[in-house]
Amino acid sequence: MGSCIICGTSVDGHICDLHEEDALFEFRGNSADQLNVGRYYRGNVDGFAEFGVFVDIGDSVTGLLHRSELDQRLDSLDWDAGDEVYVQVKNVRDNGNVDLGWSIRQAESEFRGVLVDDPDVGHSTLLEEDEDESGNADGDGATARSPDTDDEASDDTDDEADETDDTVSGTDDDAADASESGTATAAPEAGAVSQTGDADRVSEAGGTVGSNSDADESTETESASGDTAAVEADAEDGPTTVPVGALADHVGETVRLEGEVVGIRQTSGPTVFELQDESGTVDCAAFVEAGVRAYPDVDEGEFARLDGEVRERRGELQVETEALTVLDDDERDEVERRLADALDDEARPDAVEPLAEDDTVDALSADLVEAATEIRKAVLTERPVIVRHTNTADGYLAGSALERATLPLVTDQHRRTDAQYHYFDRRPLEGGVYDMDDATKDASQMLDNKERHDEALPLFVFVAAGGTRESLDGFDLLNVYGAPTVVVDDIEVDGAVTDAVDAVVSPSLADAPDTTATTLAANVAAHVNEDVRADLRHLPAVSFWEDAPGAYVDLASEAGYDAEAVAQLREAVALEAHYQSYEDKRELITDLVFGDDESDVGGLAGHVAEQFREKVDDEVATAVANLEYHTVEGADVAVLDTDAYSHQYEFPPETLLLDELHRSVRDEVDAVVGVDTDTLYVRTDADLDLHELVADVDEAVPEGGVTTRSVRDGSVRYLAGERDAVLDATLERLAEDL
Incomplete structure (x- = not known):
């Protein structure tokens, strides 16, 4: 029997349950299951990963301090491998993984005692001291402070002890008797209430079940x-x-x-x-x-x-x-x-006015509310929100609109300083198709986070992406695990996709006029968080490469973006979307899209847009000089060999180059076709169903392995050996629609 080093209570060892979290422990065990959850331990940095820091506790156990537990960005930690740190054991899993928590106390002197956690002893012991000639502790140099040597700690403890007497289950006499006999009747800091949204729940009390020691x-x-x-x-x-x-x-x-x-x-x-x-x-x-x-x-x-x-x-x-x-x-x-x-009911937003008068938005008002409700619901339930968008200007602008609206809600919901990075993420997609490669990466990451950190499965929001059947395999994988999904897309959404996801916003579902994904996403964002409405006003106009509706042009002008600024911003985002297309580039895109120099042609957007225009104009000039013109059944089609007459893997990508090329020659031809080794691209103003075209070409060239790659990109895949046959069949089939 000993006495608590802080309050003097009679205990088996040197620390009472109430004050375990005030002390620092050195671990002398050799397995994770010997750790005590809730205690603070001395550790050493073992290494770093994208998701956190590995810390050695003692000689045989390593735990993970996840980035969500830190009070600062992971990359701002001034820690090196081997550095001594102080962490709390939050959980020991059945598989031996140890979840660690951040300690605001990062110096031994900030704890009220140092003890040894030795499983072989069975209770906490004082850290041994060897006095050197000067009277200071050598070895580890740590001491265990007792009430006799720390008057201030003793005074604080008196108040805590008084409070404890009032909260331990049973009568005061029963509690005292239990304490004297060494019986565990009080739990260390456990059992406190937290109201909804309080991420830092304080565990503060416990005791025996019931309120009467002589209960049945x-x-x-x-x-x-x-x-x-x-x-x-x-x-x-x-x-x-x-x-x-x-x-x-x-x-x-x-x-x-x-x-x-x-x-x-x-x-x-x-x-x-x-x-x-x-x-x-x-x-x-x-x-x-x-x-x-x-x-x-x-x-x-x-x-x-x-x-x-x-x-x-x-x-x-x-x-x-x-x-x-x-x-x-x-x-x-x-x-x-x-x-x-x-x-x-809590998540459903109040009805808000559209950003501008827009028949399409009016027709989709109920769908906009439904999509916004899913996003708000995810934030309220501490479910991460993952926005998957195509790596185009429209995709980045649409994703940024949702990001702008959701991040303040995440901040309000969580106290962690990195909550905006932990509970919201944008992940660009190539071609707007959510294929099995993308879905497998997402599923692996979400399952790992669930297993290691008890994270809820995220809500996936697909913007300017996922609307066609090419994404069904990816959706099916997410559905196996029950991850909720929302699609916001401006192209015609397949019925099978509508059945596979939880909410859809698309003009095709209401026979409404065409628009851009950004226009839809910005209006969803206004429902998610009306406070950022003013920040979103210019985005729809920016997303139209041509013929932007007058209502949105006026709205952008009110926000300070004239026609030149709108064009520069669109081109700047399109250029940055190409580079490191798998990254969200959050800070850079935020500076571009929501910067304070929106109408300053010499600002960031103007600088980047200048590079865009130089690169695109050079490529278009080269392409125009090397077009081959075909007339099939009265239809004029321009064909560009993109392998031979464009720079591979450089800006602009084939899709953007063909868009610009089509705008340049549309008055001369009915369609533009780009063809490379195993992919063909179609650009036309005619009403074209790419799936039907592919089915007919596949029938004409059965050995060509012809499939739709991306409806959004207007791209078709085939076997390289059948390139000429596929091109001829495509031109013949295309002529029927021109």
């Missing part, structure tokens, strides 16, 4: 067993069911809660179940014995009924669990439906 013995035994089949209170005689949001009115009472178990934490004292209903979230502590899992059959994501006493400590509410039952069948369905309806 059979009830105590049943509660402590952790069996999910615990006796449930009779519907008539049991506690009153109350919403989490009303718990403040029931302090001291035993109540019943119904909701979803959204988190489970095992502390060195009780098991803490985080229960969420339609009104909020509360932490409920269930105690068996120190460090033992209560209700082991209860898993995250299950819906449950919980009875317990409402307590208040240090300004926070908590519930001490007396009975916990997993709901099933009709009861589960009812609670799940109630929570889903409440979340939809």
Whole structure:
């Protein structure tokens, strides 16, 4: 038997449960399962990864400090391999992975004691000191400070001890008796309530289940067993069911809660179940014995009924669990439906005015609200939002509109300084097609984050991408895991895609006039967050390469973008979209699209646009000089061999070059066709169904392996050996539509 080095309480060892988080520990074990969750440990940086820092705890265990736990950007950490750091053990997984938390205390002197965590001893021991001749500690040089040597700590502890007396379960005498006998009756910092949206939940109390030490013995035994089949209170005689949001009115009472178990934490004292209903979230502590899992059959994501006493400590509410039952069948369905309806109501935005008068936007008003609701719902439920957009000017502008609207909501929802990077991401797509390569990368990353960090599966929002059947395989993979999806696309969306995703915004679904993906996304963004509406005004006009609607031209002018500034911004974004097309380039794109020098032709956009125009004009001039003209059944078609007469892998890419080329010669020909080794591109103003064209060409050249590559790019794939046959068949089929 010893005394707590901070408060002097009689304990088995040298630290009481209440003050474990005030002390620093040195780990002397050799396996992860010997670590104590909640304790702060001395460690050493082992290495860095894109998602965090690996830290060695002792000689045999390594944990991950995920970037989401840091209070600063990962790349701003002034740490090198081997540096001594201080971290908290947040979780030890069944597979041996250790999740670490950030400690704001990064110096030994900032802790109130240093102890040894040695599993062979079974309790915390003082760090051994060897006095050198000067009287200072040598070796590790660490000391364990006691109340006798730290008056200020002692004074602070008196207040904490008084508070503890009022919060430990049972009577004060019972608590004192338990403390004297070394029985674990108080949990270290566990079981506090957090209202919805509070990302830094404070775990502060626990104790034995129940509020009376002489409660019926059979009830105590049943509660402590952790069996999910615990006796449930009779519907008539049991506690009153109350919403989490009303718990403040029931302090001291035993109540019943119904909701979803959204988190489970095992502390060195009780098991803490985080229960969420339609009104909020509360932490409920269930105690068996120190460090033992209560209700082991209860898993995250299950819906449950919980009875317990409402307590208040240090300004926070908590519930001490007396009975916990997993709901099933009709009861589960009812609670799940109630929570889903409440979340939809909370996330659904108020009706907002379109950015400008637009018949297409008016026709899609309900779809815009639905898409915005899905995004807002993801933020409220701490689900990451991943925006997948094509690597074009339209794609980047559309994705940036959603980014501008969503990031402030993410910041409001989370206290972490890097939340904007952790809970929102833009990932460009080539050709606007979400293929299996892209889907496999996304699925692998989201499953890894779920396994290692308990992250919710993200919401995927496809903008200027994903609208056609070429993306179905990718959507099917996401659907296997239940990841929600939204598509915002200006091209005709296939019915199979509509069935495969959760929400769709497209003019084709309402027989509305054509527009750009940016116009649609900017109006969705205005519904997501009306506060950024003014920032979005110029984006629709920028996204039109020609014939921008007058309403959007006027709107851009009101925002300070004249015709020249609009053109420069469009060209600047198109140029930057090409380079490192797989990166979001968040800061650069933000400077371009939302910079303060929007009408300054000498600014960033003007500088980049100048490069765009020089490169494009040179390539177009070369292409025009090398066009081959074909007349098929009265239709004039210009054909460019892009392999021979364009620079491969340089700007402009073939798709943008052919767009510019078509605008240059459209008065002379009915269509432009670009052809390279195994890909063919079609540009025309005629009403053309690329899928039908490909089907007919495939029938004409069955050995050509002809398939649609991307409807958005107007591109067709084939076997290189059948290039000439495919080109001839394409020209003949194309003539039918011209």
